[in-house]
Amino acid sequence: MAYNVLIVDDSKTIRAIIVKTLKLTELDINDIYEAGNGREALDCLQDKWIDLVLTDLNMPVMTGLELISSMAEDGLLKDIPVIVISTDGSATRIEKLKEKGIREYIRKPFTPESIGEVIDRVLGVKNE
Amino acid sequence: MSEQLIKDILGETVAEVLEQTAFVFPEPADMTDGVALEDYEMITVKIVFSGDTAGFIMMLLPTEFCGELAANLLGEDVDEADAVEAGYDSAKEMLNIIAGQMLTRVYGDKAVFNLSAPTVEKNEHQEVIRTLTGDNYSFCMVDDYPVITIFTLGEKVSHEHQSIGS
Numbered sequence: 001m002a003y004n005v006l007i008v009d010d011s012k013t014i015r016a017i018i019v020k021t022l023k024l025t026e027l028d029i030n031d032i033y034e035a036g037n038g039r040e041a042l043d044c045l046q047d048k049w050i051d052l053v054l055t056d057l058n059m060p061v062m063t064g065l066e067l068i069s070s071m072a073e074d075g076l077l078k079d080i081p082v083i084v085i086s087t088d089g090s091a092t093r094i095e096k097l098k099e100k101g102i103r104e105y106i107r108k109p110f111t112p113e114s115i116g117e118v119i120d121r122v123l124g125v126k127n128e
Numbered sequence: 129m130s131e132q133l134i135k136d137i138l139g140e141t142v143a144e145v146l147e148q149t150a151f152v153f154p155e156p157a158d159m160t161d162g163v164a165l166e167d168y169e170m171i172t173v174k175i176v177f178s179g180d181t182a183g184f185i186m187m188l189l190p191t192e193f194c195g196e197l198a199a200n201l202l203g204e205d206v207d208e209a210d211a212v213e214a215g216y217d218s219a220k221e222m223l224n225i226i227a228g229q230m231l232t233r234v235y236g237d238k239a240v241f242n243l244s245a246p247t248v249e250k251n252e253h254q255e256v257i258r259t260l261t262g263d264n265y266s267f268c269m270v271d272d273y274p275v276i277t278i279f280t281l282g283e284k285v286s287h288e289h290q291s292i293g294s
Contacts, residue, residue: 087228
């Protein structure tokens with residue numbers, strides 16, 4: 001099964017780096033969509049079938065945390081797994097994010113292997 | 129933690145992040161080595177942090193090196209039209225990662241910080257360099273490019289009104 005992934009980050013360059021990294025993993029990915037903030041991500045989630053959201057936290061217009069909260073309140077979106085990719089290393093903050101419903105947290109810097117392992121775990125499949 | 133130890137951690141953190149993310153290999157250097165910083169067009173990237181402790185982290189690096197960072201991060205040459213934006217974004221991302229790593233290494237993973245969005249200023253480096261003290265910065269050379277990273281602490285501030293950041 002191939003998955004559709006949504007990448008949410010306000011930096012076009014960082015989104016490009018994450019796209020590039022995903023393509024280096026062995027994950028079976030169908031389409032990759034991009035959004036520059038939480039608002040754009042919600043618009044994309046209304047229009048497209050998305051299996052996984054990878055999001056930054058600190059973004060203009062709508063932050064990653066606001067996106068996570070909005071998804072949790074929406075019956076159609078609440079079950080889509082969210083992985084936060086951030087530089088923050090605070091265990092306290094990561095715990096709070098997990099309480100808000102995120103499935104995993106990837107700390108930068110990351111490698112294709114570390115992203116692949118986490119996504120495999122979240123999606124519950126081992127890709128061939 | 130002594131200022132010298134913080135300076136050592138800063139140097140190690142900068143080197144590790146540049147090596148792991150941009151595949152470049154910094155060499156520790158000294159400001160007295162005779163590097164003519166005025167010969168370079170440089171940018172200053174800055175992130176302000178607050179939380180358990182307040183302060184800022186700043187990186188001074190040549191504009192030309194930003195282009196190399198972008199190409200290395202993306203694994204390909206950057207289109208000319210996007211080169212400046214990609215270079216600045218890459219420098220901001222580098223500093224973001226360095227800031228996150230640095231704060232955890234110095235204050236541990238129980239501490240909570242809020243980081244501002246990184247800002248970029250062009251050609252302010254001479255003024256910044258004049259304010260450097262002995263223990264608050266790291267200086268390294270990446271190939272022929274000088275890179276200066278400054279970590280400055282302020283006062284401890286309240287946890288109240290914090291939002292999740294970075």
